Amino acid sequence: MIEEPSLFDVSVAEGRLQGAEGHYRKHYADLAGLYADQASFAALLAEKAGDIAYEVTSFTPGGKTSDLIMGVTRMEPGQVGREFFLTRGHIHAEGDRPELYYTLAGRGLMQMESPEGEVRLIEMKPGQVCYVPPFWIHRSVNLGSETLVMFFAYPADSGQDYGIIERSGGMRVRVMDDGQGGWVAEDNPDWRPRSAAEVARIMGDEVAA
Template identity: 50%
Template sequence: MNHPPTAHAIDPKTGTMNGATARYEKRLRDLSTIYADEAAFARAVAQEGDRVVYYVHETRPAASHGDLIFGTTFMEPGRIGEEYFVTRGHIHARANRPETYYGESGNGLMLMENPEGETRILEIAPRVLVYVPPMWIHRSVNTGAEPLVMSFCYPSDSGQDYEIIARSGGMATRIMANGTGWKAVANTAYRPRTTEEIAAILATRD
């Protein structure tokens, strides 16, 4: 049965989307191994481990193929040491599926990396749409002093692989505070993917 046509109002400040069918959140304690400064992370968790770093409202139509998943992401501002708050990040389990992100409020970055380790960083702001092409790992970063709210959309049969980042010791690049702005620095713990690992990702094209 086809999903009926719907309309969804988005609050650009809170990320609330009416008609959403699901909501999930990530608290600070859920984001271990992501940040470079492990001591700063441990202190932050001890002080405010229940703090919600980001949450997602989404709608998943009944169809598993030929349809779209869409929703909003709300990210709090903050840092662990000098590293800005980020989402866990992922590549799609069917890696040739793209995604779009549209800035509703706040300012941040879309940190992207292809299987070979090439990095691209695009700024996202109100009325700016970022296109994440197929085969790219992506992670959102809030570099502003206010919440970052984005709406997103991607094919409903995409799936997510969140562990691809952990398997390489993180993404190749970290986003750090730099005075009043941000800077991209190399992740010293990063392990480039092997030829076999890259081939396995590229094989998920169906």
């Protein structure tokens, strides 16, 4: 039996995929340890620990490689010290699964890092779609002063490994306010390269081939 087609409305104003059953929220209190400036993060928590930092509504039709999970992510603007608000970030547990992000509102940046530590930073504005190829660790950053809203889709069996960033002491660079209305990538002094063994584990057959 083949699956029935479906249609969803995307509310850009609300940053939601209407009628989608999948829903998760990250509160500021859930983002401990992500930001460089601990004092500013504590001040943010004192003000809005229970507020929503970002939120995802999604449709999961099934779990097969040949199917797609799709959804909308909505992220508040702001900074912790000079560092722009970001999502926790991950690599797909099945590392060879890609993802696409289509920006609907706001000004964002897709921060990517390869297992070997190469960095790619792609700015996105409404009407642009970013293709995140297989094997890139990825997180979104809100560079602007408005809510960042993006539509995304990825293979349904991708899964997420959130620990990969933590195990390396964060991502290699931090995206900071340059004080002149723009952003600058600064090296994260806590970052540690992944071992050859971990890179090989992530790359799997790609390395063996």
